[in-house]
Amino acid sequence: xxxxxxxxxxxxxxxxxxxAVFRLLVxxxxxxxxxxxxxxxxxxxAPTLSFHLKTLAQAGLVTAVQEGRYVRYRAEMPGINALxxxxxxxxxxxxxxxxxxxxxxxx
Amino acid sequence: xxxxxxxxxxxxxxxxxxxAVFRLLVxxxxxxxxxxxxxxxxxxxAPTLSFHLKTLAQAGLVTAVQEGRYVRYRAEMPGINALxxxxxxxxxxxxxxxxxxxxxxxx
DNA sequence: TCCATATTTCCAATAATATAGAAATAACAG
DNA sequence: CTGTTATTTCTATATTATTGGAAATATGGA
Numbered sequence: 020x021x022x023x024x025x026x027x028x029x030x031x032x033x034x035x036x037x038x039a040v041f042r043l044l045v046x047x048x049x050x051x052x053x054x055x056x057x058x059x060x061x062x063x064x065a066p067t068l069s070f071h072l073k074t075l076a077q078a079g080l081v082t083a084v085q086e087g088r089y090v091r092y093r094a095e096m097p098g099i100n101a102l103x104x105x106x107x108x109x110x111x112x113x114x115x116x117x118x119x120x121x122x123x124x125x126x
Numbered sequence: 127x128x129x130x131x132x133x134x135x136x137x138x139x140x141x142x143x144x145x146a147v148f149r150l151l152v153x154x155x156x157x158x159x160x161x162x163x164x165x166x167x168x169x170x171x172a173p174t175l176s177f178h179l180k181t182l183a184q185a186g187l188v189t190a191v192q193e194g195r196y197v198r199y200r201a202e203m204p205g206i207n208a209l210x211x212x213x214x215x216x217x218x219x220x221x222x223x224x225x226x227x228x229x230x231x232x233x
Numbered sequence: 234t235c236c237a238t239a240t241t242t243c244c245a246a247t248a249a250t251a252t253a254g255a256a257a258t259a260a261c262a263g
Numbered sequence: 264c265t266g267t268t269a270t271t272t273c274t275a276t277a278t279t280a281t282t283g284g285a286a287a288t289a290t291g292g293a
Contacts, residue, residue, distance in 0.1 A: 022145060029140035032213070034251080035133050041213075048218045048225055054270060064253055069271050071251090088260040088269055094217075096225045103210050106139070106148075110201075111155045118155055118203045141281080161240060171283055176241050178281095195239055195290040 020105040024079075028102045031078035036063055037071045044081055044094040051093035053086075127212040131186075135209045138185035143170055144178045151188055151201040158200035160193075 032038050039061050044052060052060075058068045072092055075081040079098040084091050111117040139145050146168050151159060159167075165175045179199055182188040186205040191198050218224035 022142060026140055026142050026145055029136050029145070030250095033133055033136035033140040035129060036251090038129060038133055038136070042216070045214065045217045046219060055268090065270065066253055066255095066272080067251080070253095073271085085259095090270065099213060103213070106206060106210070107152065109149070110152045112153060137280095143281090162238090172240065173242080173283055173285095174281080177283095180241085181280095192290095197240065 020101045025102060025105045028078045028080055028098065031075050031080055034071070036061065036067070037075055040068070040071055041075060041080060041094065044092060045099075048094045048096065051091045053089045053091055055089070057092070127208050132209060132212045135185045135187055135205065138182050138187055141178070141181075143168065143174070144182055147175070147178055148182060148187060148201065151199060152206075155201045155203065158198045160196045160198055162196070164199070 032041060040057055043057060043060060054065065054068055054072060057063070058065055061068075063071075072081065072083070076083055080095055081092050082095050139148060147164055150164060150167060161172065161175055161179060164170070165172055168175075170178075179188065179190070183190055187202055188199050189202050
């Protein structure tokens with residue numbers, strides 16, 4: 020993962036509504052949810068939600084598939100795993116056991 | 127971790143210079159680095175770097191300790207671990223094995 | 234004390250982002 | 264075809280963040 024790609028993903032998550040949307044989709048993985056249901060659960064106007072879902076999708080954190088007149092959004096697990104790896108990669112110059120008593124990273 | 131706290135941490139990381147600073151500190155954990163060294167490595171003007179370090183510190187991602195006329199900044203590992211836990215918590219309604227073939231989360 | 238170095242605060246210009254109303258598009262049901 | 268529901272695009276406004284020069288603060292050495 021590149022620095023810019025990671026910044027994109029982090030920026031996508033760094034917003035209250037979007038983070039809530041993402042976590043709702045993580046919670047509802049792997050089936051996913053439609054914007055209608057998400058908007059109802061989180062009380063977001065459709066245009067606002069659409070804007071946020073697009074942002075999350077462009078960041079590679081969610082995917083969208085058309086299902087008739089609904090769109091099903093799903094959390095993209097490889098995306099979030101890549102981000103986490105990028106953040107903790109190379110920690111302690113390659114000796115993760117230095118980070119914490121039990122070397123919590125890279126288990 | 128609260129939603130707002132997480133947004134704060136994510137926003138702190140969602141910026142190219144700050145992400146680079148953070149990763150440099152993760153790489154140089156647990157000893158840490160001084161702003162002088164960081165600024166030299168990443169080619170950042172002192173006021174800009176100071177602003178970014180403050181942002182990271184307020185987000186709980188780095189800590190600062192005064193050492194004579196230097197300040198030593200360190201990556202705060204519990205902070206980043208809490209953030210990661212928050213992002214992947216509760217995944218798949220509590221059945222992480224649904225997320226990926228091997229149930230990669232919460233190993 | 235006086236000077237050099239390290240870091241931060243102040244500030245103003247600039248840029249990026251979030252919000253939601255109104256209108257547009259798309260799909261299905263009758 | 265017509266009406267209904269789902270979602271997105273367009274648009275303007277409001278809000279927030281980033282940047283770095285200049286000045287301020289703080290430490291230690293001569």
